[in-house]
Amino acid sequence: MGLRIGDTGSSMNAALLTTNLGDIPLTARGKVRDLYAVGDELLFIATDRISAFDHVLGSGIPDKGRILTQLSHFWFDLLADTVPNHLLAAPSPELLAKIAPYRSQIDGRSMIVRRAEMFPVECVVRGYISGSGWKDYRATGSVCGIGLPAGLRESDKLPEPIFTPAAKINTGGHDENISYAAMVEAIGAEYAAELRRLTLSIYAKASEHAASKGLILADTKFEFGLVNGKIVLADEVLTPDSSRYWPAASYAPGGPQPSFDKQYVRDYLESIRWNKQAPAPSLPEEVIDKTREKYLEAFRLITGRLDLDEPADIPAP
């Protein structure tokens, strides 16, 4: 392995908590990702920020942004025959020149995407009953108006995967589950039917791949948009931030399943009895290291690769 300029010899880089791209306009800052407008295109940067209990924590997880970005890339590739996506095939030399001064904040953790007209719905699919789906089922016996069998236990597998759309709530709040009829009202019957079909077929393909690696894909959410009038899969896809993955080996319905990636973080935050109000605490080094290993484990299991792609380095003589 060669040395990179600036390499300290340590195997771990510091966490990137916030990006700053000078005069390049910031379009949106999410809990975890920063979105910039570069000419006609968008630059997504996945930082190393981590959220828990709806707050961004004071510490980041080194490499988390690179791991999640490379997971999204893996899934976009695997799904290429199922659905077109928002990735720009070949960024122009002009675009690359604009972002070149900021490459240390961008390399390995970013996607350059085509600007889409986003549908104002989260396309959620559930193969198992958990989270807000479990809450709704317990209260009403159904989720998003879909009646389910009586007697399901928390985390049970559903008879078949269900499409449970949600309305985006921008002001920090949780998305709100809506009926399919409400989705039709919002975007029209044809788009609604096509997004539901795509969501279920993507889930079928992804959950089959996950199962072959010993992982249950309990649920996940997709965002779609229109580019030149064509539906594309946008945003991040099938990352642990947008999906529930459970290890199949320890699956035990009848209660909540431990989070694949964030369980050390949640356990720590409970142990210090944080009141879940801002400011969110920082994490001890051990919790950061163990959590980073969980993200790497997910990456290795899902992609079959041992390590993240390194940025171009200076070859050893």
Ligand code: Q0Z
């Ligand atoms: C995605 C989001 C983030 C905050 C807008 N291809 C696209 N075209 C237009 N807009 C979007 C996309 Cl993916 C788009 N978001 C979600 C991402 C930070 C919010 F990185 N918002």
